[in-house]
Amino acid sequence: MSCGGEEIVVGSRALLMEHGIQRILPVDGESADGTSSEVYVARGGQVLGSIRIADVLRPEAKNAVNAMRQMGLKTVLSSRDTQAATLSVGRDLGVGEAVGELLPNQKATWVGELRRMGCTGAMVEDGINDAPALVAANVGIAMGSGTDVARESADVILIGSDLSKFVETLRVARRCRGIIMQNFVGTLVVDRVGVGMAASGFLNPLLAAFIHVTSELAFIVLKHVLV
Numbered sequence: 001m002s003c004g005g006e007e008i009v010v011g012s013r014a015l016l017m018e019h020g021i022q023r024i025l026p027v028d029g030e031s032a033d034g035t036s037s038e039v040y041v042a043r044g045g046q047v048l049g050s051i052r053i054a055d056v057l058r059p060e061a062k063n064a065v066n067a068m069r070q071m072g073l074k075t076v077l078s079s080r081d082t083q084a085a086t087l088s089v090g091r092d093l094g095v096g097e098a099v100g101e102l103l104p105n106q107k108a109t110w111v112g113e114l115r116r117m118g119c120t121g122a123m124v125e126d127g128i129n130d131a132p133a134l135v136a137a138n139v140g141i142a143m144g145s146g147t148d149v150a151r152e153s154a155d156v157i158l159i160g161s162d163l164s165k166f167v168e169t170l171r172v173a174r175r176c177r178g179i180i181m182q183n184f185v186g187t188l189v190v191d192r193v194g195v196g197m198a199a200s201g202f203l204n205p206l207l208a209a210f211i212h213v214t215s216e217l218a219f220i221v222l223k224h225v226l227v
Contacts, residue, residue, distance in 0.1 A: 006044035016040050021047065037081050055081070055089050064163035065093045071170065076121075078102050078110065078133075108132035124166060126150050141166065183219055190215045 009019050021042050039051045065075050075095040079086045083100035090098025102110060111133050114121055123130075123137035126146025131153035134140030142154035145161040158165050194211060197203040 003043070009042045010039060013038070013040060016042055016047070021045055037085050055085065057089070057092055058161075058163060060162055060164045062093055064167050065095055067164075067167045068170070069094065069096070071167075071174075073170075078107055080104075080107075080129075104129040104132050108136040111136040124163075125154075126161070182222060186215065186219050186222075 007019070009016055009021065019042070037053045037055075039053055041048045041050065068075050074097070075093075077086060077090045077093065077095045077098040079089070079098075079100050080102055081089075081100050083098075086098045086100030099110065107130075111121070111123060115136070115138065120138050122139040122141055123133050124141045124143070125134050126143040128147045128149045130142075130146075131149050134142065134150060134153040134155075139156060140154040141156045141158060142150040143161045144151070144157055144159045151157050156169070158169065190211065194203060194208065197207075
C-alpha cells in the first residue's frame with residue numbers, strides 16, 4: 001500500500017527484504033526464545049517499528065491433540081511462523097512434531113514428500129494460503145469458519161472452528177470403516193459356508209433363508225458389541 005506517495009510495507013523480515021529494505025535492526029526487548037512473531041512496518045524504505053504477535057491456543061486444541069494421540073495418530077504442526085515460535089506452540093499442544101518457516105508452496109511440497117514416504121495424512125487448515133497443502137494431502141479438511149478458498153480446496157468441511165469436531169469426525173469414520181470391514185468379512189465367511197453346504201447337498205431353500213436371516217441379526221448385534 002502507499003500513503004502520501006510513499007510505499008508502506010507490513011510483514012516479516014523476509015518480506016521487507018524482498019522490497020529492498022535491508023537495514024532491519026533487532027527489536028528492543030525481543031524475547032530470548034523467539035516464541036513470538038515479529039511483524040515489521042516500513043515506510044519509504046525505512047523501518048518504523050514492529051508489532052510482536054504471540055499465538056494463543058484455542059481452548060479445545062490441547063484436548064483434541066491428546067485425543068488424537070490416544071487414537072494412535074501422529075500429529076504434526078506446520079506453520080509459516082519462525083521455528084522457535086512453532087516449537088513453542090507445538091510443546092504447549094503436545095504434538096509429535098512441529099515444523100516452522102514454511103511458505104505455502106513449501107508446505108504443499110512438505111506434505112507431498114510425506115505421501116511419497118508412504119504416510120497417509122489429513123491436513124486441517126483454514127487460510128487462503130493453505131489451499132495447496134489441502135490439495136496435496138490425502139484428505140484436505142477445512143474449518144467451516146475459514147476462507148472460501150480453503151473450503152473449496154478441501155475434501156471435507158467441518159462446521160465451525162471447534163477442533164473437537166474433527167476428533168469426533170475421526171471416531172465416526174473409524175466406526176464406519178469397522179462396520180464395513182466387519183460386514184465384508186462376515187459376508188465372505190457366510191457365503192463360503194453356504195457354497196460348501198450347497199455343494200455337499202445339505203442346503204435347501206428353507207435352511208438358506210434361515211442362515212441369511214441369522215447372519216444378518218448376528219452382524220447387527222456385533223456392531224453394537226465390538227465396534
